[in-house]
Amino acid sequence: MTPGVGFTYHCGVIQSNCPVLQKGTTSMPMSDMTQGTTTRSGAAASISAGIPEPESTEKAPVTVVQKKAKSGTSPVSIFLNGEYVDSREKAMVPLFEHGLLYGDGVFEGIRAYNGRIFRMHDHMDRLYHSARAIMLEIPYPKEELGQILLETVRRTGLDEAYIRLIVSRGPGDLGIDPRKCPKPAVYIIASGIALYPKEKYTKGLRCTIASTRRNRPDCLNPQIKTLNYLNNIMAKIEAIQSGVDEAIMLNEAGCVAEGAADNIWVVQGGVLCTPPTHVGILEGITRQVLMEICEANKIAWREKNMVVHDLIKADEIFLCGTGAELIPVVEIDGRVIGTGRPGPVFARMLDLFRERTRTDGVPIR
């Protein structure tokens, strides 16, 4: 623990005054999916908003095999609400789309490894559950949408890919009334993915505790994976403003919830602990896979309600999600976690997870 630095996790403004945090570089990894496809205009927009631009990841060694990559761009295949499109430029959505106007829709971020869609059925189930929660009728039966998803990925020629599956309320008028949107829309983007820079996996992430609390389940349940990610983005902005890599979010009561776009695991005396879903988190599929890995390998784990002090005294902490896989956390608001280096439990879990990704999943071809 760094001497002279008070507990600052309750207030983003105080955090940004903290000299220890200000020393940090702003090597911000992108969130879980779009790193490989960030456009110049996207970068310019973030500068104009006063948010430092992420460090270039062109040199990041962990990138997928890009069979048809031209001049560093990953091939992309898009299903645009009924038709397949092979370029970003041709993929236009209507301005009156309620997904755009209100974030009214649901989505999934999915990975393909080694020619297979990892945990495809779990992602499809979660998508349909999210849609049911917001009373959005997906215009395809699950099986048919699964086939469309597979065809979209097939068209990239990639064996390793990131897939964004979106179902939005579709075009309507300028009011919020979903009844004015007669036809929900389905969009699928399949492309390459770049993970966090490799050094983040070997050195670990520096994090802040966001002052922005995770959405209360009785306001907007985090278990519903909606297109409205502003709650998470506000936390991410706090991390950026504090000069660290990521944000950890608490719920309204001050219990540890999750990362801005990942679930969290805390190692306490050899036991892997993760917050229960009722705390108000997304029920992550990677989180579920890790529970199964623990069961299969007789590794002790439990769901546990935790507060910030549980993080500070942890032996190890890591985040997990489809895009990031497993990534260690070595510092929180200036406090060193464990040895300050990624620990053995993280290393073992990452190995076991990657082993699964090689063989588990629905074949693309």
Ligand code: PMP
């Ligand atoms: N929490 C949030 C808020 C997320 O957006 C995600 C997905 N990136 C996760 C957790 C991890 O979920 P999954 O393992 O299903 O990707």
